[in-house]
Amino acid sequence: MAISAETIRQLHPYEKRILQTLEHLMRTHSWVPLDLLRRSVGFSEAETRYRLGSLLEKGMVRYDVVPYEGYCLTFLGYDTLALLSLSRKGTITALGPLVGEGKESVVYEALAIGRVALKCHHVGQRSFQSVRSSRDYIGEKSHCPWIFASRTSAEREFEALTRLSPRVRVPFPIGRNRNVVVMEYIDGRNLHRVTVPDPGDVLADVLDQVARALAAGVIHADLSEFNVMLDAGGVVLIDWPQWIPPDHPNADQILAHDVETIVRYFTRKYGIRADPREELAWVRG
Ligand SMILES: Nc1ncnc2c1ncn2[C@@H]1O[C@H](COP(=O)(O)OP(=O)(O)OP(=O)(O)O)[C@@H](O)[C@H]1O
Ligand SMILES: [Mg+2]
Known part of the structure; x- marks a missing residue:
C-alpha cells in the first residue's frame, strides 16, 4: 500500500497522536498492549479502539492478540510520521x-x-x-x-x-x-531500462564517478546497472545506504566487485571490451 497526500491530510489529530504514542512505546515493546496505549494517549477505551480501527484500515498499524492484544506501527505508519514531521x-x-x-x-x-x-x-x-x-x-x-x-x-x-x-x-x-x-529528484531513466548510443562514454563516466567517490572516502558497495541513472547531465549514482569507507577490512574486494559488476554489464549488453582489473587499477589511480 502506498501513501497518498490525501490519506495524510485526512488523518484525525487523535490518529496522529496514537501513531506518535505507538512509536514512543515501541522503544520498549514490540507489541504495545492496548491498555498501556490507552492510558498513554489518555483517551477512553472506545475512542482508542475507534481510532485504532481507522488506522488499521489505512494500513498504518497492525495488531495481534497472542499472547495479548497488542498494536504496532507498520512501515506505512512509520513513513507517515516522518512525512508529517518533514512537512511541519x-x-x-x-x-x-x-x-x-x-x-x-x-x-x-x-x-x-x-x-x-x-x-x-x-x-x-x-x-x-x-x-x-x-x-x-x-x-x-x-x-x-x-x-x-x-x-x-x-x-x-x-x-x-x-x-x-x-x-x-x-x-x-x-x-x-x-x-x-x-x-x-533525478529527471532521468535507470541505466538498465535504456539502450545508450555511446556505451563506452557512459561506462567511462560511471568509472569516473566511482573514482571521485573513492577519493571522497566512499565505496558504493552495491553498484550495478540498477543503481545508475542517466539524465541530461550524464550518469548519476543512486542508492547509497550500504556504502563503506576505504579502510573497511573488505574494501578492496568490495570495490573490485563494484567495478566488475558494472564493466561486465557493459560487456554483456554492448560488447564493450574492457578488462575489469585494468579499470579497477584506473579507479584506484
Ligand atoms: N533521487 C531520485 N530521483 C528519481 N528517481 C529515483 C531517485 N532515487 C531513486 N529513484 C528511483 O527509485 C528506484 C529505487 O531507488 P533505490 O535504488 O535508491 O532503492 P532500492 O533499489 O530500493 O534499494 P535496495 O538496494 O535497498 O533495494 C530507483 O531505481 C529509481 O528508479
Ligand atoms: Mg536500487
Missing part, C-alpha cells in the same frame, strides 16, 4: 506519486523548493533475519529491529550523499527524518 518543518510541501519501488525502499516524488524524491527505507520488509546477515550495521539491540535498521539505513544514505555531493554526481541531499531521505 517545511522540508516538503506536497507529496506526489510513487516513482520507484526497490527491495528495501519505496521512492515518491514530492515538492519542496523544487521537485524532490523521498526515499522511505524499509529494511527488514521481507525477512528481518536475512537482512541482518547482509547488512552489518544492524547490531544494536532493539525491540523493534526494523525501525532501527530502517532509520540507520536512511542516516547512512544521507551521510554518503552529503559527503559526495556535488563532487560526485549523486542526488543532492535535502533532508532526513526517521527512515526517510529527501533528495534532489
Whole structure:
C-alpha cells in the first residue's frame, strides 16, 4: 500500500497522536498492549479502539492478540510520521506519486523548493533475519529491529550523499527524518531500462564517478546497472545506504566487485571490451 497526500491530510489529530504514542512505546515493546496505549494517549477505551480501527484500515498499524492484544506501527505508519514531521518543518510541501519501488525502499516524488524524491527505507520488509546477515550495521539491540535498521539505513544514505555531493554526481541531499531521505529528484531513466548510443562514454563516466567517490572516502558497495541513472547531465549514482569507507577490512574486494559488476554489464549488453582489473587499477589511480 502506498501513501497518498490525501490519506495524510485526512488523518484525525487523535490518529496522529496514537501513531506518535505507538512509536514512543515501541522503544520498549514490540507489541504495545492496548491498555498501556490507552492510558498513554489518555483517551477512553472506545475512542482508542475507534481510532485504532481507522488506522488499521489505512494500513498504518497492525495488531495481534497472542499472547495479548497488542498494536504496532507498520512501515506505512512509520513513513507517515516522518512525512508529517518533514512537512511541519517545511522540508516538503506536497507529496506526489510513487516513482520507484526497490527491495528495501519505496521512492515518491514530492515538492519542496523544487521537485524532490523521498526515499522511505524499509529494511527488514521481507525477512528481518536475512537482512541482518547482509547488512552489518544492524547490531544494536532493539525491540523493534526494523525501525532501527530502517532509520540507520536512511542516516547512512544521507551521510554518503552529503559527503559526495556535488563532487560526485549523486542526488543532492535535502533532508532526513526517521527512515526517510529527501533528495534532489533525478529527471532521468535507470541505466538498465535504456539502450545508450555511446556505451563506452557512459561506462567511462560511471568509472569516473566511482573514482571521485573513492577519493571522497566512499565505496558504493552495491553498484550495478540498477543503481545508475542517466539524465541530461550524464550518469548519476543512486542508492547509497550500504556504502563503506576505504579502510573497511573488505574494501578492496568490495570495490573490485563494484567495478566488475558494472564493466561486465557493459560487456554483456554492448560488447564493450574492457578488462575489469585494468579499470579497477584506473579507479584506484
Ligand atoms: N533521487 C531520485 N530521483 C528519481 N528517481 C529515483 C531517485 N532515487 C531513486 N529513484 C528511483 O527509485 C528506484 C529505487 O531507488 P533505490 O535504488 O535508491 O532503492 P532500492 O533499489 O530500493 O534499494 P535496495 O538496494 O535497498 O533495494 C530507483 O531505481 C529509481 O528508479
Ligand atoms: Mg536500487
